[in-house]
Amino acid sequence: MSSSTPAYYNADAVRQVLSWPLVNRAVETALVAIVKQDAETHPQSTSFACQPKRSFTACGKEPGRILFTMPAYVGNYSLESPKSPGDAQQSRSTLACKLVTSFRENPARDPPLPSIHAHVLLFDNQTGQLSAIMEGTDLTTWRTVSASLVATKYLYFRRFGSQAELERSINVAIVGCGVQGQLHAAAFCANFRVKQLNLYNRTLAKAQVLADELQRTLDTESETQVKACSSAHEACQDADVICIATYAKESVIQFADLKAKQGVHINAVGAGEVHFSELAPDIYHQAKVYVDCYTNAEAELVGLPAPITAEVGQIILSENYPKETEITIFQSMGAFLLSLLNYMTISVFFKVILKFTSHCFYLRHGLGGRLCGPGGS
Numbered sequence: 178m179s180s181s182t183p184a185y186y187n188a189d190a191v192r193q194v195l196s197w198p199l200v201n202r203a204v205e206t207a208l209v210a211i212v213k214q215d216a217e218t219h220p221q222s223t224s225f226a227c228q229p230k231r232s233f234t235a236c237g238k239e240p241g242r243i244l245f246t247m248p249a250y251v252g253n254y255s256l257e258s259p260k261s262p263g264d265a266q267q268s269r270s271t272l273a274c275k276l277v278t279s280f281r282e283n284p285a286r287d288p289p290l291p292s293i294h295a296h297v298l299l300f301d302n303q304t305g306q307l308s309a310i311m312e313g314t315d316l317t318t319w320r321t322v323s324a325s326l327v328a329t330k331y332l333y334f335r336r337f338g339s340q341a342e343l344e345r346s347i348n349v350a351i352v353g354c355g356v357q358g359q360l361h362a363a364a365f366c367a368n369f370r371v372k373q374l375n376l377y378n379r380t381l382a383k384a385q386v387l388a389d390e391l392q393r394t395l396d397t398e399s400e401t402q403v404k405a406c407s408s409a410h411e412a413c414q415d416a417d418v419i420c421i422a423t424y425a426k427e428s429v430i431q432f433a434d435l436k437a438k439q440g441v442h443i444n445a446v447g448a449g450e451v452h453f454s455e456l457a458p459d460i461y462h463q464a465k466v467y468v469d470c471y472t473n474a475e476a477e478l479v480g481l482p483a484p485i486t487a488e489v490g491q492i493i494l495s496e497n498y499p500k501e502t503e504i505t506i507f508q509s510m511g512a513f514l515l516s517l518l519n520y521m522t523i524s525v526f527f528k529v530i531l532k533f534t535s536h537c538f539y540l541r542h543g544l545g546g547r548l549c550g551p552g553g554s
């Protein structure tokens with residue numbers, strides 16, 4: 178029996194510490210760490226990241242109700258103290274498991290509920306005892322959006338030069354305006370220079386509400402024009418970058434919908450029973466496909482109508498960016514390691530919050546600093 182009750186961190190506590198610079202840095206580090214698991218490419222590394230493929234549990238005979246189990250272990254990582262950057266502290270390890278439910282009919286309930294709910298369980302890595310439970314729904318949404326931002330930075334912008342994500346203005350289309358679509362829309366405006374933001378949803382009213390909300394909250398100086406569109410074609414026809422996050426079982430975007438049929442990047446985030454059903458096969462036939470993590474891709478992308486070119490982390494490391502005219506797809510599936518490293522990074526902020534509480538959560542986990550990469554390198 179556990180000697181103490183696990184600490185519980187609710188959604189408000191997690192939400193308070195999420196910011197784009199923090200989450201993007203953590204996700205970028207994690208995408209690279211996934212590649213660094215390969216001992217041949219990093220024989221000297223003493224760090225260890227283990228993320229076995231996740232499991233799916235169908236909840237009853239009705240489709241569209243799934244429990245994902247996503248375990249991960251990050252061993253022997255060094256953390257840099259925010260007070261003394263560059264001063265790597267002793268290495269640390271974390272064992273955790275994220276549990277995510279995806280119930281796609283939830284938004285149609287009265288009152289509506291989100292489709293995705295998540296919790297993270299954290300274990301003492303010496304004794305295996307459960308030491309904390311953390312609400313993980315926002316973490317999942319932010320992590321997923323951040324993976325699209327990082328993929329766009331390296332697979333789209335960097336083809337135009339090393340500063341292009343700061344200098345170049347783009348047109349963005351968001352297809353699917355649910356939880357993911359809404360945060361993708363806000364995050365692309367917050368992180369990049371967006372000229373035109375087009376929104377498409379199966380129910381037009383939902384896209385219109387989001388367009389009104391964004392236009393209201395955007396800075397009056399902002400160059401961004403926001404428009405709700407009545408078809409995916411209208412939303413995508415001038416888009417440089419497309420983010421699609423639906424539960425569609427049949428393709429919503431065809432090759433003919435793409436701007437000039439070249440030089441477009443697509444973040445394919447959602448899908449129905451299979452991950453790649455949102456985009457028509459004719460897009461895959463013309464595109465280069467990148468994934469967050471081969472372990473899950475090999476298991477979950479069976480039948481993908483194109484070969485996988487690389488993991489995003491490999492592109493970050495190699496700087497071997499796509500050509501300007503290429504169509505690229507980031508086939509985002511979700512890797513718990515990305516959430517876990519987010520958690521490790523945000524724990525430094527929990528340290529601040531917890532200073533005034535009796536929980537010494539960060540001490541128990543030895544997570545008092547900023548993640549600086551495997552083996553402290």
Ligand SMILES: NC(=O)C1=CN([C@@H]2O[C@H](COP(=O)(O)OP(=O)(O)OC[C@H]3O[C@@H](n4cnc5c(N)ncnc54)[C@H](O)[C@@H]3O)[C@@H](O)[C@H]2O)C=CC1
Nearest residue numbers: 292353354355356357379422423424425447448509510511
């Ligand atoms: N890649 C990843 O890491 C993650 C992926 N997801 C996936 O992203 C997708 C969206 O998730 P949420 O935004 O949380 O769901 P949501 O239920 O909040 O939003 C889904 C939106 O898609 C629209 N939609 C559904 N079917 C459609 C169709 N056939 N055609 C056009 N639009 C359609 C709905 O009107 C709704 O606005 C899901 O497939 C979910 O599994 C969610 C979290 C992480």
Ligand SMILES: O=C([O-])C1=[NH+]CCC1
Nearest residue numbers: 277279317510511512
């Ligand atoms: O990574 C994740 O948490 C998920 N991917 C698909 C649904 C939830």
